[in-house]
Amino acid sequence: LLVKGIIVPFRSPKTAKLYKEIWNENGSPLLYYSRLQARMLQERLGDDYHVELAMRYQSPSIASALANLKAGLVESIQVIPMFPQYASASSGSVIQLVMELVSKWQTVPPISFVNSFHDNELMIKLFAENARKHGVENYDHVLFSFHGLPERQLLKCDHTGSYCLKNADCCQTLNDTNKFCYSAQGHDTARLIATELNLPKEKYTVCFQSRLGKEPWVQPYTTDVLKKLAAEGKKRLLVFSPAFVADCLETLYEITVEYHEEFRALGGEHVQLVESLNDSPVFIEALAGMVK
Incomplete structure (x- = not known):
């Protein structure tokens, strides 16, 4: 069961318009790549497995995907929240809902x-390879921009206090x-990719985007x-x-358009997005390796 989450940044009434701007002939890039990943994983695993795609907040729902697995009389279920770094609001939320639904069976x-799979070797190598296509040496600095999270959610993961x-x-x-800290896992992901690219520490920065509201975020x-x-x-x-693990509003618009325009207004020249894992066979192999 592959579970995706759509994080909708309600920053303005123009959000729906922004989605339309990144849609192409295949519709929503996130949904397109999500369905493709599920189909490719099914082909990779073969008939001994039944792969279902579910969305945390949209369709197809987790409830419907679990119902399909139940109807298929599967012997066991493995859930892979498609968030490389763990956070209670993403992976934790998926795990909680699955347990609530299945407990009624x-x-x-x-x-x-x-x-989580923040340090998956194949994923790290794929991100690095995608960056090499752009010629890393041609850029003044590299950013690892993770989706933001309120600081209070990090504090909840610290059981020592x-x-x-x-x-x-x-x-x-x-x-x-x-x-289990989202930020710490993110820094580890960045460090591993940087090591794969032989990037010195002073050449890159870990940062966090998509902040909402006025409370402190990471x-x-x-x-x-x-x-x-x-x-x-x-x-x-x-x-x-x-x-x-798939390009979406936060990558195709927030980084490619908004941050590019903002950086140019500040005197910079170009912001180049490193494409996500999308439909790469290498990522499908990484997913197959997670299946037990």
Whole structure:
């Protein structure tokens, strides 16, 4: 069961218009690639497996996908939330809903979950390979821009109550205390991709986009980093968005259009998006490797 989440940034009444701007002949890129990924994984796994795609907040729903699996009399269910980094609002929400729905069944088959796959080797190599297509050496700086998250959600993952956000570099290294921290997993993903590309630490920055409301979100904000880099005279930026496994509004519009225009207005020249995993056979192989 592959579960996707559509994070709709209600930043203005123009959101629906923005979706239309990134749609192509296949409709929504996110839905198109999601369906394609499910179909490709089904072909890769063969008839011994039944692959279902579900969306957390849209159709096809998790309830309908589980109903299909139940009707198919499957022996076991494995749920893969398609969020590389764990967050209670994304992967955790999916896991919770699946458990709530299945708990109502009279007969519950064995169920397992993929908590996160932020350090999946094939995924890391694929992101790096996608970046090489643009010539990493031709850019002044590289950004790893993750979808933002309120700081309060990070704090909930710190069961000690004495580690999270207590110092500026608490997320820089993944350890037993912060191993389920969204920000720490994001930094680890960025570090692994940077290592694959031989990027020195001073060449890249981890940041967070799509902030909503006025409460503190995980920092630094991507918009602030753009201002800082422009002030330093940086002209060309290469931007990853490793929180997504398929291109969507946050990548195709927020980064490719909004951040590009904002950076140019600040004196920069170009913001180049590194494409997501989309329909790459390498990513399908990564998913197949997660299936037990």
